[in-house]
Amino acid sequence: MNLPNALTVTRIFLVPLLVVVLLTKFEGRVILGVPKELVGAAIFGIASLTDWLDGYLARRRKQVTAFGQFTDPLADKLLTIAAFVALVQMDLVPAWMAAVIIGRDFAVTALRGVAYARGVAMPASPLGKMKMVAQVVAILALILGRDQLQRFYVIGVGALWVAVVAALVSGADYFRRFNRLPTAQIPGLAAAQEQRIDRKAG
Numbered sequence: 001m002n003l004p005n006a007l008t009v010t011r012i013f014l015v016p017l018l019v020v021v022l023l024t025k026f027e028g029r030v031i032l033g034v035p036k037e038l039v040g041a042a043i044f045g046i047a048s049l050t051d052w053l054d055g056y057l058a059r060r061r062k063q064v065t066a067f068g069q070f071t072d073p074l075a076d077k078l079l080t081i082a083a084f085v086a087l088v089q090m091d092l093v094p095a096w097m098a099a100v101i102i103g104r105d106f107a108v109t110a111l112r113g114v115a116y117a118r119g120v121a122m123p124a125s126p127l128g129k130m131k132m133v134a135q136v137v138a139i140l141a142l143i144l145g146r147d148q149l150q151r152f153y154v155i156g157v158g159a160l161w162v163a164v165v166a167a168l169v170s171g172a173d174y175f176r177r178f179n180r181l182p183t184a185q186i187p188g189l190a191a192a193q194e195q196r197i198d199r200k201a202g
Contacts, residue, residue: 004058127170134163
């Protein structure tokens with residue numbers, strides 16, 4: 001396993017650790033003398049850093065693999081879902097806002113998968129990248145803002161709203177671009193449609 005893929009796998013293993021740290025009721029809310037919110041923020045920050053680093057190293061070292069292309073977005077989704085579910089349980093994020101962001105990610109992933117099957121790549125939109133940055137800032141700030149640094153909580157709420165709006169707008173943009181894709185590019189679909197038409201005509 002090359003280094004970029006190892007970083008991606010490490011990010012996956014950090015997901016359950018993040019949930020345990022955030023949701024476990026430690027005595028005094030400290031872990032080895034450190035507030036658990038700081039530990040959780042550090043875990044999420046390291047995991048988010050590996051998201052950028054594995055892609056950078058894969059391109060720089062020319063180590064882009066099918067395994068990495070599959071597991072990298074999977075690791076991203078697992079990390080985001082775990083963080084938002086934990087924050088909902090901690091009453092730091094409204095459930096509906098988390099549902100919008102998570103639902104949008106699943107919908108876009110499905111659309112891009114179908115487009116890939118058609119032989120068409122749907123690159124990430126600038127709004128999608130903005131959403132990713134906003135949600136990372138929101139998660140970090142909300143974790144740190146709980147009983148530790150209240151000013152971070154305000155930043156987190158603002159970033160969360162940016163992430164929700166960007167999720168809705170970018171999601172609509174993905175659907176718009178998807179609807180413009182030619183269905184004839186799906187392997188075998190055009191031929192199947194022609195056969196159905198011929199049978200009806202006959």
